[in-house]
Amino acid sequence: MSFDFDFQQIFSAFIVLFAVIDILGATPIILSLREKGRPVSASKATLISFALMVLFFYAGDGVLRLFSVDIASFAVAGSIILFLMSLEMLLDIEIFKANAPMKDATLVPLVFPLLAGAGTFTTLLSLRAEYAACNILVGLALNMLSVYFVIRATDRAERVLSKAGIYLMRKFFGIILMAISVKLFTGNIIPLLSSLRQ
Numbered sequence: 001m002s003f004d005f006d007f008q009q010i011f012s013a014f015i016v017l018f019a020v021i022d023i024l025g026a027t028p029i030i031l032s033l034r035e036k037g038r039p040v041s042a043s044k045a046t047l048i049s050f051a052l053m054v055l056f057f058y059a060g061d062g063v064l065r066l067f068s069v070d071i072a073s074f075a076v077a078g079s080i081i082l083f084l085m086s087l088e089m090l091l092d093i094e095i096f097k098a099n100a101p102m103k104d105a106t107l108v109p110l111v112f113p114l115l116a117g118a119g120t121f122t123t124l125l126s127l128r129a130e131y132a133a134c135n136i137l138v139g140l141a142l143n144m145l146s147v148y149f150v151i152r153a154t155d156r157a158e159r160v161l162s163k164a165g166i167y168l169m170r171k172f173f174g175i176i177l178m179a180i181s182v183k184l185f186t187g188n189i190i191p192l193l194s195s196l197r198q
Helices: 007-021 027-035 042-065 073-092 106-117 120-130 133-160 163-196
Strands: none
Touching: 007 120, 007 133, 027 073, 027 106, 027 133, 027 163, 042 106, 042 120, 042 133, 073 106, 073 120, 073 163, 120 133, 120 163, 133 163
């Protein structure tokens, strides 16, 4: 791998990934999980997410081909999960039952599908076609730093914001999450259907 570092590429990759990962939008979800007694570890979430993203960055195409799954199908499946999560936030309902054997919410739903989900994986594969790998990885690493500090700061945010403020944030970001899921769905369902017709 050549190390042709380019500040513009690093900045562009950082901005694109920051928008897709949307850690600020995940803040109300983290607060909600903690209210339900499901702790979240900032360091564990950051390290596992980063490892999964780097692994998928290099092996994603091969893994999907192994299961005869294309990236469009993967993205559509991920968009449905994000859509259901947005419904939870907007309608105050529980779709994903907390039946997992672990109380810790770090892996599910924080790492997957919120941080290292279909949208992020799809974006990483798309960026690889445009930018040098080293620049994408630097942009990703910077995003992981922001993820760590935002998760660490959620306790402070809970103290600063009132319950009404957190509730309004949850509704607002529920709409944002729904919009992202719809965009991810519509952007991939057309090429998926086209490939099925062939």
